[in-house]
Amino acid sequence: MSTEEEARKLDEADPGHRGLFRVPPAEGGAYPETAYFAGNSLGLQPVAVREELLAELDDWARLGVEGHLAAKRPWLPYHSLLTAPAARLVGALSSETVVMNSLTVNLHLLMVSFYRPAGERTRIVIEDSAFPSDSYAVRSQARFHGLDPDAAVVRLETQEILDFLATEGETVALVLLGGVNYRTGELLDIPRITAAGRAVGAVVGWDLAHAVGNVPLRLHDWGPDFAAWCSYKYLNAGPGAVAGVFVHERHHGGGLPRFEGWWSTEESTRFEMAPVSRPPSTVEAWQVSNPPILALTPVLTSVRIFDEIGMEALRERSIRLTGYLESLLDEIPAAEVLTPRDPARRGCQLSLRVRDADDLSRRLRVRHGVVTDARKPDVVRIAPVPLYSSYHDCWRAARAFEEEA
CATH class of the missing domain: 3.40.640.10 (Type I PLP-dependent aspartate aminotransferase-like (Major domain))
Structure with missing residues (x-):
């Protein structure tokens, strides 16, 4: 398997945009942040969202009903x-x-x-x-x-x-x-x-x-x-987003x-x-x-991020990142990947068939700080999101899976 040093070097060459997001702290393991692979269920919070929401709350407090026409937006x-x-x-x-x-x-x-x-x-x-x-x-x-x-x-x-x-x-x-x-x-x-x-x-x-x-x-x-x-998934606009x-x-x-x-x-x-x-x-x-203004604000923050970076560039990084994770999993006998191997026939998610998806997903999180999600009874989904996931995250996930599967 690729070494941790090799994964770090890949991140230096292909860094992504992790700094735009708030990565949760790890529940367990040797690293302070989670290796977050559940963006196909709920994306991470953009750093800019808090300030944008506070601006709308301030306008509401300052203007009341006049905010419909006089708010900054x-x-x-x-x-x-x-x-x-x-x-x-x-x-x-x-x-x-x-x-x-x-x-x-x-x-x-x-x-x-x-x-x-x-x-x-x-x-x-x-x-x-x-x-x-x-x-x-x-x-x-x-x-x-x-x-x-x-x-x-x-x-x-x-x-x-x-x-x-x-x-x-x-x-x-x-x-x-x-x-x-x-x-x-x-x-x-x-x-x-x-x-x-x-x-x-x-x-x-x-x-x-x-x-x-x-x-x-x-x-x-x-x-x-x-x-x-x-x-609220790959667009990172928050739980239950518009x-x-x-x-x-x-x-x-x-x-x-x-x-x-x-x-x-x-x-x-x-x-x-x-x-x-x-x-x-x-x-x-x-x-x-x-439309609900306070609920639209995180979506506005999100689509602006995609507009600035570009979907084509993200797709190219997604293919590289998911391919790297797949190559690591290929070296683990217990890793049965259900997702098509052709990059043209998949997004960034890799689905693995396992014995007890809930239990494995829990152990990955609490012992290694690797956040995946489970679909009962036997599928664990791992989604290296090109905006914020790293090659080091992928290396952590593969190593944790090898230990726990």
């Missing part, structure tokens, strides 16, 4: 500060992107528009190992339309999806898949699956919770109908049904207090409520 149009950097992050037009709500709420709001079962076209395709919340959401949508979710929801292994669309596509109303599978770390072929779904007349949407901030995306060019993502939505421009200004509210009418006429909404011809027509 006026609250009334505040959400628009996030639009352009969020759009760049997902490869979309600004008119196609909005930061709002939480992930599953957004998926439901989007399915109001895009899951319209009719005739023989009633099925929803998801991956068999979809995140449970997605499974709950699509099953509840099927029931809402009077359908049997056991019949309407089709669960497929990822390698089965294209064949199923080719043979059964005329029965599919909606394809809704995770861009990066939460359990295995597999990066699905988003453009190819999108094209296949649309070719057979299905609507195609993506849950990008594990993809945004992890892999480069080109949503406008790839052409899915919609996508949604959370901001999420994001993409709706392709071909659906703007059309006749799709939507739920509406205070923020889904034109900004320029909002305070005319008219009884009938006048929705804009952008994704903002899908907004419902006014």
Whole structure:
């Protein structure tokens, strides 16, 4: 196995951006900071967040309601500060992107528009190992339309999806898949699956919770109908952070049904207090409520970091860093990696099959200061995040795994 000195030298040559984040202290082990590999569950806190939040609190204390127009960053149009950097992050037009709500709420709001079962076209395709919340959401949508979710929801292994669309596509109303599978770390072929779904007349949407901030995306060019993502994993915007939505421009200004509210009418006429909404011809027509300013602030801090560093540069470092961790694990007989070995088919997460995931993850943390997460019963996930993880972290993780597995 690579030595600690070799890992340190790699960090000198390829340092990342650890100084932008607050790394928790280690619970155990020989090092003061944790080797933090749980960014696929909750990203670390950016150093800048505290000052940014205090600025909003100060404006609230100083201005009260006048902060809507007079704050340093006026609250009334505040959400628009996030639009352009969020759009760049997902490869979309600004008119196609909005930061709002939480992930599953957004998926439901989007399915109001895009899951319209009719005739023989009633099925929803998801991956068999979809995140449970997605499974709950699509099953509840099927029931809402009077359908049997056991019949309407089709669960497929990822390698089965294209064949199923080719043979059964005329029965599919909606394809809704995770861009990066939460359990295995597999990066699905988003453009190819999108094209296949649309070719057979299905609507195609993506849950990008594990993809945004992890892999480069080109949503406008790839052409899915919609996508949604959370901001608390790789985007490091804090627990339960405000999420994001993409709706392709071909659906703007059309006749799709939507739920509406205070923020889904034109900004320029909002305070005319008219009884009938006048929705804009952008994704903002899908907004419902006014945005929570104190919750948006960490997201703004986050997307600015990605804007400054660039997703392509982070992806290149991710491939190097994850490849290094993989090479260390390859030397450990007990390390069974479930994630695809081809860097083009994964993000930064490596999933390991183990005997007791909860117990192993606990021992890595309390004995070695290595923070991973467990997915019961037998998967430990290790995510070397290119923004703040180091080669030395990877070396620590591999050495700890060798001792404990």
